[in-house]
Amino acid sequence: RVDGSRLWSTLMETARFGATPAGGINRLTLSDEDRAVRDWFRDACEAAGLEVGTDALGTQFALRRGRDMSRKPIACGSHLDTQPTGGKFDGILGVLAGLEVMRSLNDAGIETEAPLLLVNWTNEEGSRFAPAMMASAAYAGEFTTDEILAKRDAKGVSVGEALESIGYQGGEPVGAREIGAFVELHIEQGPILEAEQKTIGVVEGGQGIAWFDGTVAGFESHAGTTPMPRRRDAMLGLAEFALAVERIALAHAPTAVATLGEAEIVSPSRNVVPGQIRFTLDVRDPASAVLDAMEAALNEAAAEIGTRRNLAIALTRIWRKEPVPFHPHLIAAVDGAAEGLGLSRRRMVSGAGHDACNLAGRMPAAMIFVPCKDGVSHNESESAEPADCAAGADVLLHTLVTLANA
């Protein structure tokens, strides 16, 4: 078993990098705060005797040697970046539990057959740069390294520039390092485990995700002199569209979700009818066909509202991630580890995207979920119980050792 209290203090120790007054973490990928936690992580891994490398997208790999170095390493990990209103567990638990597994194996003097690998993937969150989970996608071959390096944030800074500015563009080619299997521990970020009082979620796969950039184009005009019927108000178009987004998700209840997460009026002014708006859209469902249906309905709603209000509402799909099934063998390994530890559990599908979903395209992958308070995530109040974090880390330890010694 891992040392649960050491894991908890490590979680609390790293929460200072990007800490917010409300008790959360704002540690956008490739920011100064991200550099600080990366430096800390490298030092901690080296102190635990791991060999640390960095690839050309900044992903950090920490290797624990095995008896048979000809075998591909069995890997775990997640991400240390957060949302602007992020919490102390999303991603972080998976990385620091991996570190705790390494420390516990060291303490117990246990050597595994295959080597073990702990990974901190760059930009899992997708808040600063879209899409989410971009480094693991490039690792799995869904994008080229150059495509990812060229992505830009809202201020126009590219991934390449940001990597350079924090000194984390490593020498390892992306995807060059072979991995035998990948197991990711994560908080559920949803309400099910807590509601059913289960400790472990045995994750069978991730749902599909589509991301869109949108614009509403109307016409700026004077707020005091433009009669209501003559207006081409982009804000009213956005308002109707946001409500259509909700309606379309509810039409595929209970599985589908859809979110208008960013919206910005270009050149806003109190006494100007808004003329131009940029927004983003996040649409999800476990079924590919439902994603298709929702996209069609969204485009129809945009056209209808646009025509009626004399606006141009445009949607551009910038990313689509198909639903991902995890590997039956690994799912069974997670389930077996939880059973062996006597932990209550249930099978589930992940609502969030995870690096494991990308890696599943290249190697056997699976995930372990633990409950989080009220199912809340991407919020500064995100919270999890020390005992649940330790239980998840125990399942991770046993799954990794079983796979590495098989």
Place this chain on the structure above:
Amino acid sequence: RVDGSRLWSTLMETARFGATPAGGINRLTLSDEDRAVRDWFRDACEAAGLEVGTDALGTQFALRRGRDMSRKPIACGSHLDTQPTGGKFDGILGVLAGLEVMRSLNDAGIETEAPLLLVNWTNEEGSRFAPAMMASAAYAGEFTTDEILAKRDAKGVSVGEALESIGYQGGEPVGAREIGAFVELHIEQGPILEAEQKTIGVVEGGQGIAWFDGTVAGFESHAGTTPMPRRRDAMLGLAEFALAVERIALAHAPTAVATLGEAEIVSPSRNVVPGQIRFTLDVRDPASAVLDAMEAALNEAAAEIGTRRNLAIALTRIWRKEPVPFHPHLIAAVDGAAEGLGLSRRRMVSGAGHDACNLAGRMPAAMIFVPCKDGVSHNESESAEPADCAAGADVLLHTLVTLANA
């Protein structure tokens, strides 16, 4: 008569200060662009033999001496600041037509009994600092100078700091300079004169205006894992409220207008359900009682949406300007000048707020409107005909001379 082509070239000449690629002007009050046009204006006034002074809020006064310097000057003017998506005429026409009047009187060697005064009022637009028309309001005693100096823009810069940074905090106490009457020439900013093919609007008053700051408070949560019914989505609350604003304005058609002009998600992210939004609201009607009724309906709508969606929607009124009737004697003077010049005209109420509306609280005031293309204003494509600008300046010239010699 004024020199219409000199007026037009002066309009085009100053349009370079803050010129936008789309042919408009972005010259927010107290910005570097505003400083540049103020410097130009001071030099042009001095070249026309006027005595230029600046008050403690940056308002520029240019005096043309009269035969009887014991009489209060007869004043004209408007403002040289613009919206972020401003045009080349809003405010600017009134100031530069005043300059053209001075130049024409000089050319013709005409001396008036009372002195004449040309004014460029600070922050008429109200886009960077709220409320609009703040310097003329302070002049008229509606605010103290210190209240205005303490107002802050969205970046936290105060009026006092901005004045200092462009070097335009003058020595004259605000309101110290006496004015006998104020006449403001402006584009209509609405569609009526153009539609009726009238050249001159004889303005009888300005409608009432109420400005609000608003917030929607929900709860940030994960866009992929939070079921639709569990969300407290601030964006959906804003969307319903924006549509309620439109509905409430239409309930008082055709006079009322209401605009949600600014809206900003705090800490936006593609995969986070929006938790906090700030917005602004602009509500107008010629009748005070209708403003009251709309404010009550808006608060009711905010409460209803908030309760239903488990959000807190709050409105704070930050400014209210009661409907303003102009002075019958001055309205008659404008009408008489237009009649004498053989110009087609109609009486009308201003949909926009103007410095003249504030000054009417302290002295006889009135306005002259000329048509603008498609009634469009607060837009980079704002446009007016040279002949209409010249006609408006002619009416201004005759009105001022009549009043100054009366």
